[in-house]
Amino acid sequence: xxxxxxxxxxxxxxxxxxxxxxxxxxxxxxxxxxxxxxxxxxxxxxxxxxxxxxxxxxxxxxxxxxxxxxxxxxxxxxxxxxxxxxxxxxxxxxxxxxxxxxxxxxxxxxxxxxxxxxxxxxxxxxxxxxxxxxxxxxxxxxxxxxxxxxxxxxxxxxxxxxxxxxxxxxxxxxxxxxxxxxxxxxxxxxxxxxxxxxxxxxxxxxxxxxxxxxxxxxxxxxxxxxxxxxxxxxxxxxxxxxxxxxxxxxxxxxxxxxxxxxxxxxxxxxxxxxxxxxxxxxxxxxxxxxxxxxxxxxxxxxxxxxxxxxxxxxxxxxxxxxxxxxxxxxxxxxxxxxxxxxxxxxxxxx
Amino acid sequence: xxxxxxxxxxxxxxxxxxxxxxxxxxxxxxxxxxxxxxxxxxxxxxxxxxxxxxxxxxxxxxxxxxxxxxxxxxxxxxxxxxxxxxxxxxxxxxxxxxxxxxxxxxxxxxxxxxxxxxxxxxxxxxxxxxxxxxxxxxxxxxxxxxxxxxxxxxxxxxxxxxxxxxxxxxxxxxxxxxxxxxxxxxxxxxxxxxxxxxxxxxxxxxxxxxxxxxxxxxxxxxxxxxxxxxxxxxxxxxxxxxxxxxxxxxxxxxxxxxxxxxxxxxxxxxxxxxxxxxxxxxxxxxxxxxxxxxxxxxxxxxxxxxxxxxxxxxxxxxxxxxxxxxxxxxxxxxxxxxxxxxxxxxxxxx
Numbered sequence: 001x002x003x004x005x006x007x008x009x010x011x012x013x014x015x016x017x018x019x020x021x022x023x024x025x026x027x028x029x030x031x032x033x034x035x036x037x038x039x040x041x042x043x044x045x046x047x048x049x050x051x052x053x054x055x056x057x058x059x060x061x062x063x064x065x066x067x068x069x070x071x072x073x074x075x076x077x078x079x080x081x082x083x084x085x086x087x088x089x090x091x092x093x094x095x096x097x098x099x100x101x102x103x104x105x106x107x108x109x110x111x112x113x114x115x116x117x118x119x120x121x122x123x124x125x126x127x128x129x130x131x132x133x134x135x136x137x138x139x140x141x142x143x144x145x146x147x148x149x150x151x152x153x154x155x156x157x158x159x160x161x162x163x164x165x166x167x168x169x170x171x172x173x174x175x176x177x178x179x180x181x182x183x184x185x186x187x188x189x190x191x192x193x194x195x196x197x198x199x200x201x202x203x204x205x206x207x208x209x210x211x212x213x214x215x216x217x218x219x220x221x222x223x224x225x226x227x228x229x230x231x232x233x234x235x236x237x238x239x240x241x242x243x244x245x246x247x248x249x250x251x252x253x254x255x256x257x258x259x260x261x262x263x264x265x266x267x268x269x270x271x272x273x274x275x276x277x278x279x280x281x282x283x284x285x286x287x288x289x290x291x292x293x294x295x296x297x298x299x300x301x302x303x304x305x306x307x308x309x310x311x312x313x314x315x316x317x318x319x320x321x322x323x324x325x326x327x328x329x330x331x332x333x334x335x336x337x338x339x340x341x342x343x344x345x346x347x348x349x350x
Numbered sequence: 351x352x353x354x355x356x357x358x359x360x361x362x363x364x365x366x367x368x369x370x371x372x373x374x375x376x377x378x379x380x381x382x383x384x385x386x387x388x389x390x391x392x393x394x395x396x397x398x399x400x401x402x403x404x405x406x407x408x409x410x411x412x413x414x415x416x417x418x419x420x421x422x423x424x425x426x427x428x429x430x431x432x433x434x435x436x437x438x439x440x441x442x443x444x445x446x447x448x449x450x451x452x453x454x455x456x457x458x459x460x461x462x463x464x465x466x467x468x469x470x471x472x473x474x475x476x477x478x479x480x481x482x483x484x485x486x487x488x489x490x491x492x493x494x495x496x497x498x499x500x501x502x503x504x505x506x507x508x509x510x511x512x513x514x515x516x517x518x519x520x521x522x523x524x525x526x527x528x529x530x531x532x533x534x535x536x537x538x539x540x541x542x543x544x545x546x547x548x549x550x551x552x553x554x555x556x557x558x559x560x561x562x563x564x565x566x567x568x569x570x571x572x573x574x575x576x577x578x579x580x581x582x583x584x585x586x587x588x589x590x591x592x593x594x595x596x597x598x599x600x601x602x603x604x605x606x607x608x609x610x611x612x613x614x615x616x617x618x619x620x621x622x623x624x625x626x627x628x629x630x631x632x633x634x635x636x637x638x639x640x641x642x643x644x645x646x647x648x649x650x651x652x653x654x655x656x657x658x659x660x661x662x663x664x665x666x667x668x669x670x671x672x673x674x675x676x677x678x679x680x681x682x683x684x685x686x687x688x689x690x691x692x693x694x695x696x697x698x699x700x
Contacts, residue, residue, distance in 0.1 A: 165677055171646035174654075214599070217619055217640065219657075249564070252601050252620050269567055270602050290567065296521035304524075307569075327515055 010142040012072045013204050016242035016264050018284045018317035024309065024346025025072035026339055027144065029207075029246075030325030031065040032077045036332055038064050048093045049085055052078050055127035062132045066141055068332060069339045072319075073144045073205070074136055076129065076198060080148030080209055081156060083194035086124070087117035089157075097162065104160035104168075108179055114157070116189045122197045133202035142205065145198030149210035149232070149245070150187040151225040154180075166215045173224045184228040192235050199239050206236055207244040207266065213257070214249030214268075221253050230260040237261065244286055248324055254279040269293075269323030272311040284317030289338065291322045294330050298337040305338045309346050320346060360492040362422045363554050366592035366614050368634045368667035374659065374696025375422035376689055377494065379557075379596075380675030381415040382427045386682055388414050398443045399435055402428050405477035412482045416491055418682060419689045422669075423494045423555070424486055426479065426548060430498030430559055431506060433544035436474070437467035439507075447512065454510035454518075458529055464507070466539045472547045483552035492555065495548030499560035499582070499595070500537040501575040504530075516565045523574045534578040542585050549589050556586055557594040557616065563607070564599030564618075571603050580610040587611065594636050598674055604629040619643075619673030622661040634667030639688065641672045644680050648687040655688045659696050670696060 012025040033039055033048075039061055043051050052058050061077040081099045085091045090102040090113075105114065119126075132143050151169075156162070158169040173180045195206050213225055229245070236243040245257055246266025258265055258280035265283055267276040269290035276285050293304040305320075312318040320342045326335065362375040383389050383398075389411055393401050402408050411427040431449045435441045440452040440463075455464065469476075482493050501519075506512070508519040523530045545556050563575055579595070586593040595607055596616025608615055608630035615633055617626040619640035626635050643654040655670075662668040670692045676685065 165642050165674075167642040167645045167677055167679065170640070170642040171650075174643070174650050175646045214620070218622070249599050249620075270564070270599075272568070290520070292515050292517040292520040293524070295517045296525045300521075300524050327517055329517065 010072070010140050010204060012142055012144070012319065013242060015317065015319050016205055016244070016284060020316045023343050024312070024318055024320050026320035026342040026346075027071045027073040027075060028065070028069075028322050028326050028335060029075075031069065031071060031075060031335075032061050034328045035326045035330045036064055036068065038068070045095055047095070048079055049082070049091075052082055052128075053124050055124050055131055058124075058128040059131035059135065062128065062143070063135055066136070069336055070343075071141075071339060073142055074132060075144045076132070076146065076203070078125065078128075078146070080146070080153060082125065083117045083122070083147070083190050084114070084153070084157070086121040087115040087190070088121075089114060099156045100161045101157060105154070105157045105183065106172075108182075111182060111186055114183075114186050114190070116186070116193050119197075122193065125194070126197050126201050129198050129201035129203060143203045144205045144207060145195060145203035146207040146209060147191045147194045147232075149208045149213070149225070150184045150191070150228040151216065152210045152212045152247070153187055153191075154183060155212050166212065170220070173220065177224075180224060184224075188228050188231050191232050195232075195236060196239075199236075199241050203241065205242045205244065207246055208232060208236075208262070210245060210247040210257070213247040213253060214251075216253070218252060218256060221256050226256060226260055229257075233261040237263070244319070246286070255281075258283055264317075264319060266321070267323065273308065273318065274311045274313060277313075277315075284319070285312070286319040286321050288321070288323040291324050291327045291330070294322070294334045294338070295327065298331075298334045301334045302337050302341045305341050306345065309342065312346075314347060318346070360422070360490050360554060362492055362494070362669065363592060365667065365669050366555055366594070366634060370666045373693050374662070374668055374670050376670035376692040376696075377421045377423040377425060378415070378419075378672050378676050378685060379425075381419070381421060381685075382411050382425060383676075384678045385676045385680045386414055386418065388418070395445055397445070398429055399432070399441075402432055402478075403474050405474050405481055408474075408478040409481035409485065412478065412493070413485055416486070416489075419686055420693075421491075421689060423492055424482060425494045426482070426496060426553065428475065428478075428496070430496070430503060432475065433467045433472070433497070433540050434464070434503070434507070436471040437465040437540070438471075439464060449506045449511060451507060451510045455504070455507045455533065456522075458532075461532060461536055464533075464536050464540070466536070466543050469547075472543065475544070476547045476551050479548050479551035479553060493553045494555045494557060495545060495553030496557040496559060497541045497544045497582075499558045499563070499575070500534045500541070500578040501566065502560045502562045502597070503537055503541070504533060505562050516562065520570070523570065527574075530574060534574075538578050538581050541582050545582075545586060546589075549586075549591050553591065555592045555594065557596055558582060558586075558612070560595060560597040560607070563597040563603060564601075566603070568602060568606060571606050576606060576610055579607075583611040587613070594669070596636070605631075608633055614667075614669060616671070617673065623658065623668065624661045624663060627663075634669070635662070636669040636671050638671070638673040641674050641677045641680070644672070644684045644688065645677065648681075648684045651684045652687050652691045655691050656695065659692065664697060668696070
């Protein structure tokens with residue numbers, strides 16, 4: 001299905017496609033969840049995986065930031081490890097630590113345990129998306145879906161949890177490129193299944209998180225991460241939905257990541273957006289306010305948001321976001337002030 | 351004192367100055383310590399600060415990797431928080447976690463607690479350096495000293511420990527630039543006192559670790575980190591000793607860091623050394639083998655080391671090192687194989 005566009009598409013979708021829009025759209029990575037008091041009131045502590053498995057709860061959490069901030073997208077309340085968890089791989093998400101894998105992937109035999117989730121296993125995701133779309137129907141606000149890119153997901157599955165050095169995953173790549181290839185194939189299958197259930201039920205754009213790709217050299221990205229990522233992004237394009245590819249500390253990789261074919265390149269705060277646009281050949285960009293700049297009060301955050309808008313310029317093709325996820329200590333009133341300044345002063349392509 | 355050079359200077363010192371050398375010199379960040387069985391046999395677990403306070407022990411740990419690997423430099427066994435600890439600021443280094451500060455810097459009043467260490471407080475460092483220099487006198491191997499750069503040290507002092515987001519330190523910079531300036535002044539004083547005791551007792555080069563500078567935007571580096579770093583590096587130059595400035599993930603900052611005036615720019619594995627040389631205007635470079643590449647056996651590490659040598663080229667001004675510290679799980683035989691290939695095949699400027 002070719003990508004089609006009408007003037008009735010939501011602002012976010014039109015900005016993803018580089019079309020002129022009345023205001024710069026804005027949403028925040030991790031806008032749903034731990035920084036919102038209404039979220040904490042709703043569910044307290046415990047694994048995010050339990051909340052994700054409850055569609056009524058997950059739908060409500062998805063909608064909370066839309067109501068509070070008036071952002072230009074709802075983002076599915078989920079996690080990149082959810083499809084692996086639902087397929088029974090044995091993953092928990094430990095509050096304050098992240099995903100923890102009971103038996104990490106280390107050898108060929110481990111691929112047999114790594115199943116593609118069935119429609120039945122993905123039913124809670126389908127129902128959450130369906131409920132959220134129904135609630136959003138009265139508005140112009142689209143739902144953005146997401147998944148993890150192969151390298152970033154593999155880093156959790158192989159390391160067994162969050163890592164700073166990525167020693168195990170890099171060792172496996174270099175020691176056994178054939179096994180890495182078969183692992184990547186499986187991750188592409190799982191990722192497309194997870195994205196399909198979101199798109200088929202109404203998600204209007206998807207973000208692919210290759211959060212830790214910035215740990216790779218250019219040579220490693222080219223040899224091990226680019227091709228499976230490109231396959232996923234080509235599949236997303238064939239479904240008629242724009243894609244956003246994002247990672248942290250990817251300044252050295254932006255041109256290579258752009259060559260994987262995302263509609264939009266997500267950028268962290270280390271590269272100014274004018275420079276980022278140059279590196280990705282004029283493709284639309286998303287970002288890139290440092291989330292740490294939202295911890296020192298609304299005035300300083302608004303000033304920092306204005307710097308981002310200035311670097312992005314007035315050409316179309318800018319989606320305002322943070323350069324990484326909302327930090328738990330963030331005051332929601334600060335994000336509300338950022339949304340106001342982006343909506344009032346961000347005038348891309350008008 | 352101007353920088354002077356003779357053909358009798360150690361290979362490392364001549365390479366720092368961009369002079370032709372018979373072989374590419376090599377040392378490893380964190381070569382002394384936790385990855386060596388002889389280190390573990392010597393001291394077991396416990397805070398590094400206790401070992402640093404014992405000159406006989408610290409001297410022996412400093413020399414162990416020189417004996418084992420035949421590297422081109424001994425590196426003082428110490429830590430960037432040592433001068434703050436010795437001056438009584440209240441710092442512990444928790445194994446597996448890093449520096450932990452009992453009462454972090456948050457306001458003007460905290461500066462009063464941040465003293466410049468006296469000669470008496472620095473005596474254990476002076477004695478360790480003196481002992482190591484005496485042991486090294488029979489060889490051509492120089493001692494490299496080191497200290498932390500203001501931003502990286504401030505990040506520990508303000509956050510209270512290791513951080514991923516640097517929210518507190520960035521907030522303080524932006525909220526109270528005047529306080530940041532006074533804190534920086536104090537950190538410059540402490541850093542030069544710590545380096546002076548190393549240089550006066552015989553260190554032939556020093557590395558300034560701005561390990562976490564890569565978390566800053568270009569604008570933040572320029573406004574908050576560059577000037578105090580430049581002051582330290584100018585002082586080191588005035589002492590007639592070459593300096594190496596190093597940080598992780600600094601691809602976007604290399605030109606700015608070079609403008610702070612180090613003799614050599616340290617580079618992590620994300621930027622190939624031919625590109626790094628271009629960004630720093632042809633200045634000598636140090637690096638940049640990904641430490642994770644040393645976890646998958648000697649053959650793969652040697653292949654990766656050859657890639658580094660190829661990118662560095664044959665021009666003078668390359669010191670081989672890792673792109674960050676030795677990982678604890680590293681097999682010492684792998685590093686020994688890396689030293690051999692660098693000495694046998696690295697022929698910069700011959």
